[in-house]
Amino acid sequence: MLILGIDTSGKSGGITLAEGDAKSFRAVGSRPIEGGTFSAQLVPTIAALLEQHRRTAQDLGGFAAASGPGSFTGLRVGLSAVKGLAEVLNKPIATVSLLEALAISSGRQGRIAAALDAGRSEIFWGVYQVSADNGHKISEELLSREEFLRHLGSSETDFVIVGDVALGDLASAVTDKARLQLAPRPGSEVIAQIGLRKILSGETVSVETLDANYIRRSDAEIFAKDRS
Numbered sequence: 513m514l515i516l517g518i519d520t521s522g523k524s525g526g527i528t529l530a531e532g533d534a535k536s537f538r539a540v541g542s543r544p545i546e547g548g549t550f551s552a553q554l555v556p557t558i559a560a561l562l563e564q565h566r567r568t569a570q571d572l573g574g575f576a577a578a579s580g581p582g583s584f585t586g587l588r589v590g591l592s593a594v595k596g597l598a599e600v601l602n603k604p605i606a607t608v609s610l611l612e613a614l615a616i617s618s619g620r621q622g623r624i625a626a627a628l629d630a631g632r633s634e635i636f637w638g639v640y641q642v643s644a645d646n647g648h649k650i651s652e653e654l655l656s657r658e659e660f661l662r663h664l665g666s667s668e669t670d671f672v673i674v675g676d677v678a679l680g681d682l683a684s685a686v687t688d689k690a691r692l693q694l695a696p697r698p699g700s701e702v703i704a705q706i707g708l709r710k711i712l713s714g715e716t717v718s719v720e721t722l723d724a725n726y727i728r729r730s731d732a733e734i735f736a737k738d739r740s
Contacts, residue, residue: 516530521581528701532705575598576607577606581636605717609649610697611637612706617706620670622669623639627673634728652727664683670691
């Protein structure tokens with residue numbers, strides 16, 4: 513199956529054209545997309561990548577999309593593009609949480625926690641039961657730095673995978689370093705690989721139900737609640 517993996521969750525993003533089945537995965541090609549240009553560059557970059565590898569949109573068997581957490585604007589652009597393409601082509605969609613991807617791509621197994629810097633002195637935190645290349649979500653939440661440190665001090669997880677150097681430095685001061693691993697932020701190739709597995713196992717979402725996994729409320733929601 514040929515699929516397209518899309519990640520527009522961060523300051524920069526990318527797309528990956530990949531193919532595989534239940535036993536194999538191969539990235540055919542990838543292209544980065546600079547932050548701030550997602551709305552203008554995403555669809556042309558997809559078209560250029562397909563043309564480069566002599567494929568067409570009709571050759572695609574499905575889509576894998578990073579659903580968050582991350583940039584509100586970036587996620588909306590990426591998911592809107594996926595909705596449009598999947599609806600026109602009548603192809604399945606798999607969504608992948610960045611925290612889920614961080615936990616699964618770490619190579620660890622067991623009860624795995626994944627952490628990403630959320631800004632504003634907050635941390636995106638997810639806990640998953642990971643076996644081989646599969647991950648079952650136990651929880652995802654937004655933590656303060658104090659809550660993050662308390663979670664690290666508990667014994668609720670086997671390993672903690674941190675996607676930011678600054679968080680790694682903070683975490684190393686309070687947790688057993690044997691349980692701590694610094695890993696690169698997952699990109700579109702990881703999204704494609706996990707998404708392919710989900711599509712093949714029927715773990716997909718419809719165009720109507722496709723939505724972002726923000727975890728944090730938007731500023732508009734926060735300010736509206738404060739005013740009320």
